[in-house]
Amino acid sequence: MNNTAQDRKLSFSFILKIVAWLAINYSFIGLQAIYKQPYISQIAVALNTILTASILISIGQYILVMLYRRKHAYEKVRGNFILGIGRMATVLNAVFIIIALMVALGIDPKEFITSMTIVAMAIAVTFREYITNMISGLIIMFSDQFSIGDHIKIGDNHGKIVDITLANLVVRNEDDDAVLVPNNLVFTTTLVNKSSQKTNRLLVPFELPLTANLPMGEIENAIRGQLKHNPSVVWDESFELKVHAIGKDYIKYKVFITTNAATNKLHRNLEGEVLHAVLQRMQGVRID
Template identity: 20%
Template sequence: MNSLEKSTEKVAGELFDRELWIHLGELILKIFIILVVASIVIRIGRATIRNVFKVRAKSPIRVSERRENTLLKLLENVLTYLIYFIALITILSSLNIDVKGLLAGAGIVGLAVGFGAQSLVRDIISGFFIIFEDQFSVGDYVGVGKFMGTVDEIGLRTTKIKSWTGEVHILPNGNITEVTNYSINNSISVVDINIPYEQNIERAEEIIEELLEGLQDKYEEIINKPELLGVQKLGTSDIQLRIIAETVPMMHWYIARAIRKEVKQTLDQHGIHAPFPKLVMYSRNNEEVRGE
């Protein structure tokens, strides 16, 4: 029997070795069980975190809802990373891999790589300060550079901002240097109403003032009674009146549209209609005739 036949027989013997297949089956079963247990632990952990935050929401002493949503997302992400890391270490141990040596080597390699991963470290540190200083939270409407939208998620490395048209912008935390947060303080609705010159301006103001008296009770988003500031501008064919209303954060657009509709309907009921541009035409021939 030549060497090739001996090698083939040896390989065939190993492939049909019952103990080998039993050992492989046990390893696959262990890995499967570890992944299933990790998935279950993550689900239980997330449910526990949510329940804790629900209990905190009912307590008299609590932080803002914005901050709680941010911390909830962050804790869920940290829990997921931690459980999967433990699962990976357990799987490696099941494969008889020296985990201690691997971690020691990874520490040395990580130290070397760290000098070239300064941007990653900067992103993580920036993410920590964004959360710690409460610069913005999940659900806030913010402007970051050329992007504007609602904060969908804040992670340790990146922040996701969803624009009102549906696009999701993923920004490294280290690149977020200037942020405009529109959700912290109350907003102001600004509404301009045009009244024709031939209408009684004082009468129009009285009608609008009477309307504004009841808007705060009709729209819960309005904080204080809307205010009619008066004449804002004199146009070529109309007089512009300005109304302002303080609203809860980010509801000024909705309230502005509602006020325009209410004012339009009220003015129509009192016979005050929207102005239309007027065009005066002169005939040169007529002027010459009149001039004569």
């Protein structure tokens, strides 16, 4: 769903909440007779609590997002702040729904919270991992270190961030699997954000078997031939092919290319062209 369609959906739901809120508040004045039954009155107050809180939270969310977008109108805006505001709005709505349910059941929220203090501490200890994950998730959402769409490497997992929840990062790896990385892991292990390296210098690693017997000159000529008509490659700058490591039965290479832009899409396309050139060159080589 695009932003316009999503905004229309949110506007329609907001209008429905306003209409329902006005109807309930009108009924408190014009239809007092129906509230002589205590349960009906409690349910109406609970619904009014939910709608009032939801409307105020939606207004606050809209104002904060609008101010954020206006402030970053001429900058590259990362979506973490907006995502964090949305998650906080969800949490606050959930809290007020619980309070409203207490009101509907005739339970005083203040007395309930006071009497449940010890139980709440026990719950906090039991679910401390989830609570710390949730706090870590909120910190991540309001940070600018990485965002949805960035390519990261964390531990043994690497791929594209497709979602950030209160419990984990959802990373789509090269096998198109959705890997759930706990938010706490972001602060306890090394994380590499490959998308944050906004540089025109592109590094493409690859490896070949020793039995391929491909001279470096032939590999370099194959890559140059593949990229020579690509307008994104800056040939006046350094183009370099290096041997990175030699193993028992393989050689690891690194190709350095200078481009005229630093977008992730461009770099991925060029990386694909480099690997394609190497594979094409290998197909014409006899493997011993």
